Amino acid sequence: MMKQSAVILKMALMMLMLLLHGTDATMDIIPKNQDVKVGEDVFILCKAGGEGDIVWQKDGEEIDDEDKLSKLDETSSKLIIKKATMEDAGRYTCVCNFDNGHEDAVSTQLYVYEGPSIVSTNTYHEFLQGTEGMVPCVVTGQPAMDVHWLRDGEEISSDAGKRVHQQPDNTVLIKNVTREDAGTYVCQAQIRGRSIKQTLNFSVVVNAPPTVRLREEVKKVLAGPETNVSLLCLVDGHPKPNITWTLPMTFDPSHHYFDSDRSQLTIRSVTRADYGEYICTATNKISESSATIMLHVFEAPEVFVSAKQQSVSVGESVSVSCNVSGHPQPELYWLNKHNGRTLDSTSGRVRVVDGALVINEVVPSDGGLYSCMAVSTSGNASRDFAIHTQPGRPHYLSVSSGQTSVLFSLKSLPISGGTPITSFILQWRQSAAEQWKEITVPASDPHLAITSLKPYTLYKVHLAAMNAVGVGEFSEQNTVRTEGMRGEPDSPVLLSNDMKVEGNSFSVPLKQSDDGGTPLLHFDVRYRQDKEGTEWKEMELPSNADSVSLKDLSYDSDYQLQVSSVNPNGSSIPAMFNFTIADQPAKLSMTKGSVVGIVIVIFLVVFLVVDATCCYRNRCGLLMTIAVKLFGQKVPGLQMLEEGEGTNGEVKLNNISTPRDSVQHSEAGVQTLTKDEGQLREITCDKAPLTKHEKKTAGRELHAAIA
Numbered sequence: 001m002m003k004q005s006a007v008i009l010k011m012a013l014m015m016l017m018l019l020l021h022g023t024d025a026t027m028d029i030i031p032k033n034q035d036v037k038v039g040e041d042v043f044i045l046c047k048a049g050g051e052g053d054i055v056w057q058k059d060g061e062e063i064d065d066e067d068k069l070s071k072l073d074e075t076s077s078k079l080i081i082k083k084a085t086m087e088d089a090g091r092y093t094c095v096c097n098f099d100n101g102h103e104d105a106v107s108t109q110l111y112v113y114e115g116p117s118i119v120s121t122n123t124y125h126e127f128l129q130g131t132e133g134m135v136p137c138v139v140t141g142q143p144a145m146d147v148h149w150l151r152d153g154e155e156i157s158s159d160a161g162k163r164v165h166q167q168p169d170n171t172v173l174i175k176n177v178t179r180e181d182a183g184t185y186v187c188q189a190q191i192r193g194r195s196i197k198q199t200l201n202f203s204v205v206v207n208a209p210p211t212v213r214l215r216e217e218v219k220k221v222l223a224g225p226e227t228n229v230s231l232l233c234l235v236d237g238h239p240k241p242n243i244t245w246t247l248p249m250t251f252d253p254s255h256h257y258f259d260s261d262r263s264q265l266t267i268r269s270v271t272r273a274d275y276g277e278y279i280c281t282a283t284n285k286i287s288e289s290s291a292t293i294m295l296h297v298f299e300a301p302e303v304f305v306s307a308k309q310q311s312v313s314v315g316e317s318v319s320v321s322c323n324v325s326g327h328p329q330p331e332l333y334w335l336n337k338h339n340g341r342t343l344d345s346t347s348g349r350v351r352v353v354d355g356a357l358v359i360n361e362v363v364p365s366d367g368g369l370y371s372c373m374a375v376s377t378s379g380n381a382s383r384d385f386a387i388h389t390q391p392g393r394p395h396y397l398s399v400s401s402g403q404t405s406v407l408f409s410l411k412s413l414p415i416s417g418g419t420p421i422t423s424f425i426l427q428w429r430q431s432a433a434e435q436w437k438e439i440t441v442p443a444s445d446p447h448l449a450i451t452s453l454k455p456y457t458l459y460k461v462h463l464a465a466m467n468a469v470g471v472g473e474f475s476e477q478n479t480v481r482t483e484g485m486r487g488e489p490d491s492p493v494l495l496s497n498d499m500k501v502e503g504n505s506f507s508v509p510l511k512q513s514d515d516g517g518t519p520l521l522h523f524d525v526r527y528r529q530d531k532e533g534t535e536w537k538e539m540e541l542p543s544n545a546d547s548v549s550l551k552d553l554s555y556d557s558d559y560q561l562q563v564s565s566v567n568p569n570g571s572s573i574p575a576m577f578n579f580t581i582a583d584q585p586a587k588l589s590m591t592k593g594s595v596v597g598i599v600i601v602i603f604l605v606v607f608l609v610v611d612a613t614c615c616y617r618n619r620c621g622l623l624m625t626i627a628v629k630l631f632g633q634k635v636p637g638l639q640m641l642e643e644g645e646g647t648n649g650e651v652k653l654n655n656i657s658t659p660r661d662s663v664q665h666s667e668a669g670v671q672t673l674t675k676d677e678g679q680l681r682e683i684t685c686d687k688a689p690l691t692k693h694e695k696k697t698a699g700r701e702l703h704a705a706i707a
Contacts, residue, residue, distance in 0.1 A: 046094030115141020137187035210237035210282035233280035241282035248276025301326035301374035322372035330374035364392035367418025391465035391472035
């Protein structure tokens, strides 16, 4: 039914073409060239330009098969070929012998083909990576066929030397298959010389066994509630492998977390129990592969001591234990923080036994801070332990007496016993048969003095330091004798309002209000930085000193100052004074040129000031010379010489009549004359020496004025 419709359509087309050509005398054939598939019907129409006898030829031979010929009228003929075969292909010519004796012909080429047809049944191929792959393309058809392979729009070469090439049998050969060879390959078959072609797509899949690659084979972390660690397993292969993990402990969803493809394992709040091997395994249909990550979990050292502080009396024993933990196991050390020494002896009075610090027969110098330290590759940790005991015996002290007092001076504080000294116990007695009398003086009070004693009396005195634990050992006894009735001097007065601090130098005025009835011998001055452990520096000033000056002090420091007045009867109570030396000022950076420039400017300013003073006061100097040159003898503001009342050509100098030519010029200056009530008065400028030129000029001007 469809073929009949096609025939009717072609006939209609031919009739239409015939009508369009009309009755022209030219020959025409429709179609001129035609491609016909085997089995199809062929219709060729020949139209002559006039009446005549029409004959059909194939390849030059006349066609006499009446079944194929059909005359439409005197000017047209139709050639019909049913179910064309390959033999029907050729050149067909329509020849017309017109009634007027003219002959004309027109030809058309008929192509009959079969196919092309690609008969490959398998269009999906899988190859294993590293093997050799072949993709065949079986093509049928007539006449001759051309076969080409395409990939990504580019033709595959037929060069046998290439890894991927087309073979003579139209098969694509892939040597040493790689993952990049996967994709779509297109086989294209085309009738040679014609545009008739057929294509077929082939899918190539390259399978690869799974591989596992680790970013880190060994992972080290420090355990802690804030520590999270991620283990990464990079997997490759085709088909895409499945990933499984083997853990050294039971999987806990609250502690272990996997990402979407299970390639990353995250462990939250790492503990020591997470230590071990973590195995990542990748599996696909080809094979499986695995890799191991070793997770090392370290623990920061911790220190535990049995006590933070112990108070013991001198002579007793003390012991404190210390335990350390961590991974790896830390090493334990005891450190004396007062002197920075490590205690590593296992015998003796101070020793370390099984991590415990043991001190027998405690002495004041044992007081202070000790630290138990844990040291490992995971870090360090420590805990402090304090020993408190009584203060040590005072040493390096001096004792001085007054009329009714005794003053102690400590050059350095005694050993504190590990806790601050709070006060001092001062004791005195006249004989061994008496009980000691004592007073307590706060450590903050600088006056360690016993007062209200009897004059002209021998006393035994000593002192001891006290802290929170108790009273330490007393100092050696000193025998002192109070002075006579004549008084000791009063404490000197330091006039703080007039204090001066310049850089790291300090001075304060000194005033003595009462010398005690006996002339002063000298002043004792002591000063030091106001911080623990600093020694006093001492100096002596004469009795007529009116200030205390200290130099080369430390910047950014507080100082204590004590000044005592000393006369033959003894020493006064020290006058106390505190002051501060500020930070060192920044040094100005001046170049050599800057210094030279400043010196020149200062010199010019001083020169101009001196010269101007000489000019306006004594009428001398460079400015005076320049003014005379500019204005002559009538210098503005200058009282010039006028002829006085003297006669006979004399000029009076200092009321002495002097001939004009007797006026002299000295090397020290120039004498000038002024008129004062008819008398001439001598003025000499000795302020600044004149140059040789200035001396000559001034002399000539003076002679001219006298003349």
